[in-house]
Amino acid sequence: MSDFLGAGWSTYITLVTLVGIVWCIWLLFSQLKVKVKLKPDGEVADTGHVWDGDLRELNNPLPRWWMWMFLISCIFSLVYLVLYPGLGSYPGVLGYSTDSALMQSMTTANDELKPVYAKYVKMDIGQIAADPKAREMGQRLFLNSCAQCHGSDAGGAKGFPNLTDGDWLYGGSPENIKTTIVNGRAGVMPPFPQLDSKQIVDVANYVRSLSGLPADDLKTARGAEVFKANCVACHGSDSKGNIALGAPNLADKTWLYGSTEAAIIETVTKGRMAMMPAQDKVLSPEKIQLLTAYVWGLSNNKQAGATR
Template sequence: MSDFLSSGWSTYIALVALLGIFWCIWLLFSQRKVKVVHTPDGEVADTGHVWDGDLRELNNPLPRWWMWMFLFSCIFGLVYLVLFPGLGSFPGIMGYSTRGSLMQSMETSNEELKPVMSKYVNMDIVDVAADPKALEMGQRLFLNSCAQCHGSDAGGAKGFPNLADGDWLYGGSPENIKATITYGRGGAMPAFGAVLTSAQIKDVANYIRSLSGLPVDDLKAARGAEVFKTYCVACHGADAKGNIVIGAPNLTDKTWLYGSSENTITETLLKGRNGVMPAQDKVLSPEKIQLLTAYVWSLSNNKPSQSKQ
């Protein structure tokens, strides 16, 4: 339904559902009026369909038990659509929703697990990460809540950060990781397609590649450095090492979120990038967030701190 948000679509879907049920009821009763045709010798006439020489399809009326079951199914469908969602945006008089059911189930789960996890809430995250039992619970939480984007090994994918390499857009301290998990992040790289010429964008792409030692056109890179000073230093800094406060990546390391090819960097400059890390404070309890933070921190706590790109 996410692509059909207007009230017109809601009305259309409701009408299709109702008309479909009422048409079935009409069809059922219309067939009751059809008279059975008999042959001169008193047998029920067939429909003209014959198989294997003598297997005929007779024109018998529908069995009463089948007709009542069919009618009951239609009535059941109408009652269901009144009680539960199904008629477009009408929520049903019972007020049920799959989202509400999921949230209730999660609240129940949180309450049941609270006694097991509560002792970790007030502990230092580094100490939690040193507890094997806590890490095991944190890993399970990660597989349930985070692996869809970051992978079961936390290695990430194009557009999804690797959480095990020690490079962080918003900082890799326990406090920063917890804030990211709790409140989410919304990273935005603005598009420069309407600001810079295609030649300037290629120049900047070459300059950015040169910062991490990749092969470039030196002339383009030199011109790109001047463009970079005008348009990019506000976020990435004069040294291009980024800013964890706003999630601006370090452009001088060898870690790339979308790729390091000239075409990929050019695409980023032309169209921009928008990355969203969803907030988990409405989904996970404080106890689960604490355990999840400890697990994620433990994945790279012994690795050099750089900045994700």
């Protein structure tokens, strides 16, 4: 409740809340003053409402228990609003906030889990990746923090790289994977407004020819020149990419955005910018260690003959 932009809203909410409670108390006492009339024979009178033939609405006094419950709720809410945040930006006497409660429980959970993870911190990535227990933990962490983008099988999607195929934008060594997870990555493929649409079609054909996809020969020949002049700085003169920039290998069968002429034209015309968010503020170093091993293992365990 401390994130109001100005004092105006805070005051407004405080007033509405307090006036609401005071009004409830006033309503209760105003009704208590109304004396319930009894009939001469001592029977409770009715309001005169009769329906369905013989259903009469009686005019009973408020039951005592109900009145006390009502009053206690009003007092409870006032006490609550003194202790906890609720009145605009007033933080409450106890200084409680869901933010700090979350931080507290995350710290406690991390402290409790430290001994569980401690064993793995000392091991190298290959050993952790071969440990079935660690893989299970890594998979759970992956499902929680990574699967929404990379897919629950880490198989990726358009714009989100497949992490199981042994093909890496930023390198597949344990150190590279860890750096990716800790700092995040932002691959910038710039748009090319300086190229006209014919040159872009040409270069798209050339890019397709690099991985053996069908392409027009004439356009490919012209596209090679466009590529040499504009693209080799990042994708390399052998077009195998550059892991320092996250520039993909264009000569292989793995595509981040698709291999059709249309997809490549779109990439060159509009540019692309994929963002892998940094995890160093979100995950503890121990969790990042387990995730590095899990992700590394997805493509390397198969080669090492281990099951996953």
